[in-house]
Amino acid sequence: xxxxxxxxxxxxxxxxxxxxxxxxxxxxxxxxxxxxxxxxxxxxxxxxxxxxxxxxxxxxxxxxxxxxxxxxxxxxxxxxxxxxxxxxxxxxxxxxxxxxxxxxxxxxxxxxxxxxxxxxxxxxxxxxxxxxxxxxxxxxxxxxxxxxxxxxxxxxxxxxxxxxxxxxxxxxxxxxxxxxxxxxxxxxxxxxxxxxxxxxxxxxxxxxxxxxxxxxxx
Numbered sequence: 001x002x003x004x005x006x007x008x009x010x011x012x013x014x015x016x017x018x019x020x021x022x023x024x025x026x027x028x029x030x031x032x033x034x035x036x037x038x039x040x041x042x043x044x045x046x047x048x049x050x051x052x053x054x055x056x057x058x059x060x061x062x063x064x065x066x067x068x069x070x071x072x073x074x075x076x077x078x079x080x081x082x083x084x085x086x087x088x089x090x091x092x093x094x095x096x097x098x099x100x101x102x103x104x105x106x107x108x109x110x111x112x113x114x115x116x117x118x119x120x121x122x123x124x125x126x127x128x129x130x131x132x133x134x135x136x137x138x139x140x141x142x143x144x145x146x147x148x149x150x151x152x153x154x155x156x157x158x159x160x161x162x163x164x165x166x167x168x169x170x171x172x173x174x175x176x177x178x179x180x181x182x183x184x185x186x187x188x189x190x191x192x193x194x195x196x197x198x199x200x201x202x203x204x205x206x207x208x209x210x211x212x213x214x215x216x217x218x
Contacts, residue, residue: 002068006077009060010136013081013088016053017132019046020088023095024128024191028121031102031184032114039099039106050092057085076208080201084135087194091128094187094194101180101187108177111167117184120156123149124188127195134199140206143199153192160185 023046030038061082064070070078127146134143164178203209 002064002070002074005064005068006074009057009064009078009081012053012057012060013084014132014136016050016057016085016088017128019050019053020091020095021125021128021132022046023050023092024098024121024125027095027098027102028118028125031098031105032118034106036103036106039102042099043096047092047096050089054085054089054092058082061085073205073208076205080205083201084198087197091191091194094191097187098184101183104180105177110177110181111164111171111174116156116160116163117181117188120153120160120185120188123153123156124192124195127153127192131195131198131202134202135205138202138206140203143202143206146199147196150192150196153189157185157189 023042026038026042026046029035030042061078064078065075068074127149130142130146133139134146161182164182168175168178
């Protein structure tokens with residue numbers, strides 16, 4: 001009976017992850033296409049749904065632990081699903097941050113065409129997708145692969161920040177636009193970090209091994 005409950009819990013988490021993936025995708029798409037309707041959809045429709053998912057999953061995890069007092073791998077799975085639930089909730093919040101900055105930016109001229117942020121968004125989205133796939137398949141190797149990509153995201157974020165700080169120095173009146181671009185880059189970098197958190201949880205579920213201080217997956 002417990003295993004069936006855990007399977008249902010996993011399916012619910014995967015549905016939640018799908019919604020969060022969609023929120024991140026829309027936030028980037030709305031920014032690049034300068035589409036206010038897409039951005040508003042994330043803010044007004046998707047975010048309330050995500051909040052409901054997060055509350056329901058947290059309650060379900062608590063009920064299963066109280067009802068069945070699981071041990072070993074079953075307990076590890078439930079506890080890690082609860083942690084992944086928290087990570088997905090934070091990803092959703094970060095997608096909303098991108099939306100808020102996107103709504104500001106699409107009304108204003110940008111210092112140059114967006115190149116690095118779309119690239120960063122593409123890599124981040126793939127990390128999110130692969131982190132969830134690694135959970136669904138209990139694929140520790142895929143999870144390790146996602147962890148290794150984290151540095152790529154960090155490097156792009158650092159490059160974006162350097163360029164924007166230089167831009168601000170030459171045009172101080174552009175500071176607000178630069179702030180929102182930096183906020184988007186920071187949000188994508190944090191989503192990448194949260195994807196690696198999920199992968200660390202997957203590795204713990206599969207192998208019973210903590211790799212939190214070894215982001216290269218080794």
